[in-house]
Structures are given as structure tokens and as C-alpha cells.
Amino acid sequence: xxxxxxxxxxxxxxxxxxxxxxxxxxxxxxxxxxxxxxxxxxxxxxxxxxxxxxxxxxxxxxxxxxxxxxxxxxxxxxxxxxxxxxxxxxxxxxxxxxxxxxxxxxxxxxxxxx
Amino acid sequence: xxxxxxxxxxxxxxxxxxxxxxxxxxxxxxxxxxxxxxxxxxxxxxxxxxxxxxxxxxxxxxxxxxxxxxxxxxxxxxxxxxxxxxxxxxxxxxxxxxxxxxxxxxxxxxxxx
Numbered sequence: 001x002x003x004x005x006x007x008x009x010x011x012x013x014x015x016x017x018x019x020x021x022x023x024x025x026x027x028x029x030x031x032x033x034x035x036x037x038x039x040x041x042x043x044x045x046x047x048x049x050x051x052x053x054x055x056x057x058x059x060x061x062x063x064x065x066x067x068x069x070x071x072x073x074x075x076x077x078x079x080x081x082x083x084x085x086x087x088x089x090x091x092x093x094x095x096x097x098x099x100x101x102x103x104x105x106x107x108x109x110x111x112x113x114x
Numbered sequence: 115x116x117x118x119x120x121x122x123x124x125x126x127x128x129x130x131x132x133x134x135x136x137x138x139x140x141x142x143x144x145x146x147x148x149x150x151x152x153x154x155x156x157x158x159x160x161x162x163x164x165x166x167x168x169x170x171x172x173x174x175x176x177x178x179x180x181x182x183x184x185x186x187x188x189x190x191x192x193x194x195x196x197x198x199x200x201x202x203x204x205x206x207x208x209x210x211x212x213x214x215x216x217x218x219x220x221x222x223x224x225x226x227x
Contacts, residue, residue, distance in 0.1 A: 034215070044204065044218040090157065100145060100208060101170050102216060104157035 002027045006091055006105035013081050014113050021076040021108050023091030033074040034092040034102065035065055044090070050074065061085070083114045116141065118207050118219030126225045132193040135222045139186050139207030145169075146188040147216060148180060151202040160203075163188055164210075192224075200226045 005024045013019060025031060035047040048059025055067040065076045074091060091105040119138045127133050139146050148160040159172040163182035180190040186207075192199055202223050206216035 036218075043220040044206075046215060046217065049215055092157075100162055100214060100216070101147060101159040101172065102149070102157075102206075103159070104149075106156045 002093065002095055002103045004091055004093055004103050004105040006089075006108050008108045009106070010109045010111070012111045012113065015083055016080050019076070019078040019081050019085070019110070021089055021091075021110070023074045023076065023105060024072050025074070025091075025093045025103075026072065027093065027095055029095055029097070031093045031095055033065070033067060034094075035059065035063070035074075035076050036090045036092060037087045038090065038107075039087045047076070047089075081110070081112050083112045086110060086112045118205055118217055120203075120205050120219040120222050122222060123220065124223045124225075126227065127195050128227050129195055129197060131195050132191060133195060133224060134189055134191045135203055135205075135224075137188045137190075137205030137207075137219060139188070139205075140217055143207035143209050143217075144186050145208045145210060145214065145216075146182055146186065147206045147208075148188070148190050149204040149206065150174075151204055151221070152200075157204070160190065195226045197226050200224060 003026045007022050033050040036044045037047050038044050050057045050067045058064045063078050067074050088107045088109050090107045092102040121136045145164045147162040151157045162170040166182045177193045182188045202221040204221045205219045208214040208216045
């Protein structure tokens with residue numbers, strides 16, 4: 001069965017620190033990859049997505065992610081975090097079988113200290 | 115363009131009752147998916163509808179059901195509620211069914227007492 005792992009459950013950073021959140025998936029076929037963010041009191045929003053092409057994708061608010069097929073990974077990065085980045089981050093995949101259901105990781109809670 | 119809307123936003127029910135949640139997708143979107151979010155299990159896929167047909171179903175008991183109308187609006191129903199059904203129920207819409215980005219609504223917070 002497909003699964004998505006996010007090994008960091010809670011990350012605490014100071015403003016201006018660099019961020020990298022890990023995401024690994026288990027599925028032998030072709031996947032589409034997503035990062036969603038859930039700010040406190042708000043709904044899930046799409047940060048970025050990878051379907052094909054350049055494995056380095058850029059999203060909103062200065063976030064980027066790199067798809068490394070050999071490592072089954074899609075890590076999220078940001079060079080300098082801000083207090084407003086405090087949120088929960090979810091990695092998700094869909095498998096290209098025609099179905100569109102997202103398999104989510106357990107999420108990583110990011111706290112940025114001013 | 116308005117986003118995905120869900121009603122009601124909050125709901126309190128007692129065990130054994132049933133509940134119906136509603137979702138209106140982004141205008142023009144024809145696919146609607148439902149997810150359950152709980153602290154213990156995280157985000158789990160319930161089912162997906164496209165053109166009034168259920169295309170895909172997650173691993174949930176038959177007490178969980180849904181439907182989609184001709185205007186793409188969707189409802190999900192949970193019968194014989196259990197305490198463990200307390201969760202945030204999220205609806206997501208996408209333009210087409212397969213391999214498309216899903217946009218989420220704010221969710222309905224269901225509490226079962």
C-alpha cells in the first residue's frame with residue numbers, strides 16, 4: 001500500500017533560519033507530489049506541486065521542493081523562514097492510476113520564533 | 115472565483131444519530147473528494163465523486179456514504195454515529211478527476227457526544 005512519511009513531527013526555528021522538511025513515499029510507480037500548508041485556523045492551501053519535468057519546483061511564499069526519484073523523496077525547503085510561516089505542513093502524493101485520492105503524511109508542525 | 119465552501123462549519127451530534135455534510139466546489143470543478151482529519155489518524159481519504167459517480171472509495175465502513183448532484187455539489191452522510199467519528203471533514207474539488215490539483219474547503223468540525 002502507498003504511504004507517505006514525514007519524519008519531523010515538530011520543528012522549532014528562529015526567524016531567518018533555513019528550513020528543510022523531509023518527505024518520503026513508498027510506491028513503485030509514477031506519482032504526483034504535493035506540499036500543502038495549514039495555517040492556524042485556516043484551511044489547507046497548496047504550497048507547490050510536482051507532476052513532471054524539472055524536479056526542482058518553486059511554490060508560493062519562497063518555498064521550493066526537490067523531487068529525487070531514486071530516494072523516493074520530495075523535501076520542502078525555504079532559505080529564510082518568517083514568523084508567519086508558523087503552520088502545519090503536509091506532504092501528499094497521488095498515484096497515476098487514474099484515481100485522484102491524496103495520500104497524506106502525518107504532517108510537520110513548524111513553529112518560528114521571532 | 116469563490117473557493118470551496120462547506121456547511122455547516124460546526125456540528126454537535128450524539129452517538130447513534132446520523133449527519134449530512136454539504137460541499138460546494140469551486141465553480142467549474144467537477145470532481146469532489148472527501149477527507150477525514152483526526153489527531154490520531156491524520157488525513158484520510160473517504161471517497162471521490164466525478165459527474166455524479168463515485169470513482170474511488172477509501173477504507174471506511176459503509177456508514178459513510180456520499181453523493182454528488184448534477185451541479186457538482188456533494189453531500190456526505192454518516193449514519194449511526196460513533197464517538198470515533200469526531201473529526202474535521204474536509205472537502206476538496208478539482209477541475210477533472212484524475213491527476214489534477216485539489217483545492218480544499220475550510221472543513222466541517224463534527225463532534226460526537
